[in-house]
Amino acid sequence: MSMEARKVHVGAVGLSQLPKKMKRPREEVGSHQLTAFQPTPSRRQHQNARQQLPIWRQKTYVVETVRRHASVVLVGETGSGKSTQVPQFLLDAGFCAGIVEAQGSTPSPIRARKLIACTQPRRVAAITVAGRVAEEMGCALGQAVGYAVRFDDKTGPRTVIKYMTDGVLLREAMTDPLLTRYAVIILDEAHERSLQTDILFGLIRRAQRERKDLRVVVMSATLDVEVFRRFFETGGRKEEKALIKRHGENGKHEKGMLSREGQASTVGVVRIEGRQYGVEVYYCEEAQEDSIDAACLAVLQIHESEPLPGDILVFLSGQEDIEALAELLSESAGTDTSIGKTGLCMEICPLYSALAPEEQAKAFHPPKGPAKSTRKVILATNIAETSVTINGIRHVVDTGWVKVRRYVPSTGLDSLKVTQIARAQAQQRTGRAGREAPGKCYRLFTESAFERLDAVPQPEIQRVNLTQVVLQLLAMGLDDPQHFDYLSPPSATALARAFETLLALGCIAEGGLSPGGNVDGTRIVIPEKDDRQAVEAQADQKPSGPAKSRPVITPHGRRVASLPLDPVYAHFVLRASELGCIFEALTAVSMLSAENVLYMPSPHGGPDAAEQRNRATTAHRALAAYDGDVPTLVHIYERWVAAKKGNRWCWDHFVNARAMKKADEVREQLLLLVRRLGLDPSQSCGNERQIFLRSLAAGLFLNVARRQPATSPALGKYCYKMLANGREAAIHPSSVLHARNPAPQCVVFTEVLTTSRPYIRGVSIVDPADLQELVPQFFGRA
DNA sequence: GTTAGGGTT
Incomplete structure (x- = not known):
């Protein structure tokens, strides 16, 4: 079934126009409440379910294509079953019995069992897909099927199918660049073009030149396979032309050298249809001036005219827009008042990463009100595009905006800008309405605007600071x-x-x-x-x-590379070790890697929301350390440890318990790694905070900024001039040093991000004399 | 006077 079954034009969003042209859902298929009480399915039931998947019919073709081609591109839409089935197909076909090439004096090849790796950009995907496959194969996780993500390795000596995050495989490649443990590497979700997947592409291609036995399967949901196919083409144009000459432009699949497309190729291509319900796509006839107003009208119209079940998912650019729309909707509909002829209630659920976990949970649970008369309206960022799946959605409202972070190498600044989505993203968002039943998607832009969008988003590798990548290579x-x-x-x-x-x-x-x-x-x-x-x-x-x-x-570079940290942070840890406070430095970088440590209750969290927010602000102020944000993070961690890492303490201080747990895990991992470097991670500066500040100066010297009169009034009277690029920035309002009196003269920061203007964050006070002493090559007197 | 989303032997 095609995702965009029909395109129906509607007028500029207006109350009178949308409902008229909407149709009732064709059929009610499936329900998100069904799965909860089902007994564990038997092996036979699994087998039946597997045979229903679209990919099952292509099993032989998939296996044969991988047999004949070192590289295969497999295009499969959502629901094709590719992530769970392809590794099993290849295992059944014997791809794990790899041959280790004869080495040194060993006269004959040794047969050995190699693994099938299947990489995912996200941890949850690796874990859940592995669990599903283990069930299908009737084994426990860590036996034939396992997974490996950071902090959690469920693989064993008998594991042959290994699901893993692309980051874990990339880390493995640092000690084994030829990826010799693997017979087949499957790069799933390749169309997402994560930084790690993109690096793996290059590494695998390189490894294939040395290892003729290494198979790669690139799995993508994007129809455009050319970019992947060309990349893995081994012979290049010349060889390709010769093959076309020999077999003709439309030659048959012969000797494994021609792809199904009839092109001469060393790369096999397989296309699998998906299993999604149809989603009708609606466009606006006119461009919308205010996407929040437009989204509000669209939601109200859908709510009034569409029956239940059928929740609404709205895609917005960020927290601010989500809060604005939540406000507008509750004003228009009343939080628990029924509206319209349908007499249904609306429950508004914000959903973004920085939201407290218990508030996020509302988006995934059944509504508080009666299910028969309550409709959930989820207001989400792109978190709902790929990272999480919400059941029960039949209507998607897409504003067409997303925030994109982009590193500008000429200035060394990161910027976070509201940007138009790409066509592939619009399609991904649309698909969220058709997971359980036919659905509808309302794009709050015109069809011609859609056609003018970029086909795909810019790959991450072209948007980020490459320091860590280059060092890894x-x-x-x-x-x-x-x-x-x-x-x-x-x-x-x-x-x-x-x-x-x-x-x-x-x-x-x-x-x-x-x-x-x-x-x-x-x-x-x-x-x-x-x-x-x-x-x-x-x-x-x-x-x-x-x-x-x-x-x-x-x-030094090798030691820096051995730590899974930004090289600037790793350098800081190693410098801190020389200066006597690696213990605190490890806490600092671990806390920096956990985002959203402090949380603010949502302004729509009920009648006492305002009071809760005041209490949060007071609690956060009480956690602040005088010297800045990094000392504050260390202080928070130490208080948390003193409170026995209790959730109660987190709750009382408006600290995100999940973020603390993550920081703790990172810290544990780093402890192990620095011990391996021969360092003593327990070396602490105790109460001598100057030692920690000296380490910060020595470690983050590339991020020094000095206070000076602003040259542009936009930054106020004073600003901070960054020494690395000579540019001006302001201290971010979330910093404990924001509006500090007296203002610090010299600071280091962990991040500079341009939103409404350039802001430095993670700011700490340093002494210029320390910089001169500790980094003389940069700050020494002339 | 305010921060899209992932991820690391």
Whole structure:
């Protein structure tokens, strides 16, 4: 069934126009309440269910294609069963009995069992899919089927199918770049183009040149397979043309060299249909000026005209818009007043990552009111696009906006901007209405606007700071990360900036670049060219003059790379160890890796919401440390430990217990890793907070900012000038140093993010004299 | 005077 079964135009959203053209759902299929009390299905029932999946009919074809091609692209829509079935098909077909090539003096090949890896961008997906497959195979998790995600490895000596996050496989690649444990690597959700998946693409292609036995299956929901196919094409254009000549443009599938498309190819392509209900897509006839107003009208119209069951999911750009729409809807509908002819109530459920877990839970549970007369309206960010699935949704309202974080390498600043979604995202959002029954999707933009959208979002690798990626590649022994096999190359500027940072941190040496930045804010200027062209131009350049010496990873760089942290943070931990407070530094970086530690109750949390928010603010102020945000995080962790890591303490102080648990897990992992480096993680500075601040200065010296009169009135009278790029920023209002009197003269920050304006966050006071003493190469007196 | 979403041997 096609997801976009029909396209129906509706007028600019207006009360009179939408309902008239809407149709009743064709049929009621499935219900989200059915699954709860079902007994555990037997093996036979599983077998029946498997045979109903669209992919089952293609089992032989999938297996044969993987047999004949080292690389296969498998396109399967939602519900095709690809994630659970493909690994089982390949296991049944004997792909795990890999052959270890003869090594050294060993005369003959040794048969050995290798694994099938299936990577996922998200932990929950790896865990739940593995659980499902273990059930289907009638084994316990950790036996034939297992999973590995950070902090949680459920694999054993007998495991042959291993679900894992792409990050875990990437970490494994650091010690085993040829991925020798695996016979087949399946990259699932490849269309999402996560940073880790993209790096794996290049690594696997590289490994395939050495290992003829390594199979890769790229699984994607995107119909455009060309980009993946071309990437894994081993022979390149020349070989391709020769094959076409030999077999003809429309030659049959012959000797495994022709794909189903009839193109000469070393890459096999399989397409599997999905199993989704049809979703009718509605567009606006006119562009909407205010997407919150438009969303409000659309929700009210759907609510008044559509029967239950059928909850509504609205996609918005962020917390602010969600709160505004929640307010508008409750004003218009009344929180528990029935409205319209249908006499139904509305229950509004905000859903975004920073929301307290117990408030998030409302979106997933049945409504508090009677199910027969209460409709849930979920107001979500893109968290509901891929990360979570909500049952019962039959109507999607899509504003077409999303917030996108983007690193600007020429300035070293991150920006967070409201941006139009891509067509693939719009389709993904639409699909959320058709999981259980036919549904409807209302796009609050015009069809021509839809057609003008980008086809797919920009891959993450082109939007992020690459310092950690470049260091990882160097640590793996790739001596030239600029010319790595990127599926989508990052800009030359972004790569150059990463090298510059690594050089400044002492992670690499003898590069063609000199150290970047000094106290005066003067720095090497890297001409900003447009992304891809720059890389291609560089690649095409014939070497002229003496070759530049390539940067080499230093012993310090290897230690930094061994920690699963941003190199700046890892450097901080190692410097803190030299200065006597690694214990506190480990706490700091662990807390920094857990987001949304402090939480604010939703303003719509009932009659005492305002009071709760005041209490939260007071509680948070009581946790603040004088010296800044990083000392505050350390303080919070220590208080939490003193309170025996209790949930009650979290509750009383408006601290997110889940974030604390995550920080604790990260900390435990880091303790192990620094011990492996021969360091003593219990080395603490005790009450001598100056030692910790000195470590912060020494570690975060690339992020120093000094207070000075603002050159632009937009930042107020004073601002903080960042020494690395000479730009001005303000201290973020959430910082404990915001509006501090007297204002600190010299600070380090953990993050700079441009939203309404450039803000530095994670701000702590440092002493300029410490910088001069501890980082003399940058801050020493001339 | 305020922060989309993931993720790491």
